[in-house]
Amino acid sequence: MRTFSNIKGMPVHSQETGKKLGTVESLCITDSGQIKGVFIDVEGFFKRDRFIPMEAINAVGRDSLVVLGTSFPIAKEGLLEGQSTEDTIGKSLYSTEGNQLGLITDVYVKDNLEIISGYEVSNGFFADVTEGKQTFFNTSACSISDDAVMIKLQS
Known part of the structure; x- marks a missing residue:
């Protein structure tokens, strides 16, 4: 078990390329406390926060989140359900x-x-x-x- 404060800021990497996709900004949670995915802060001038669904997360390590592929981060604005841990x-x-x-x-x-x-x-x-x-x-x-x-x- 771990706290959100330990996860926030953790790097997110692609399993296939090893490329850093961003850092964990928040968790997306349902009204019943299930975690739907993570919001990540994508680096760059025009990059916005992105969402990675739980199905795309392959591993949650001590130092990094590992996701399958690089095409999963979707725009945070497209989500209608769920709240963030923030x-x-x-x-x-x-x-x-x-x-x-x-x-x-x-x-x-x-x-x-x-x-x-x-x-x-x-x-x-x-x-x-x-x-x-x-x-x-x-x-x-x-x-x-x-x-x-x-x-x-x-x-």
């Missing part, structure tokens, strides 16, 4: 029991980038200093909206 960070996290757990500061994902498995939250500067940030792991699919994220906590 949109999720800063939202309130609630349990399905109705308790506010804090504001999301980071996202935990499975090593293969399959699904969001947990959230790191803050309850304010002083609470972070005295108690530290808290981590909550969900047991099943979460619910992500424009307002908040709801998770079922592990017992």
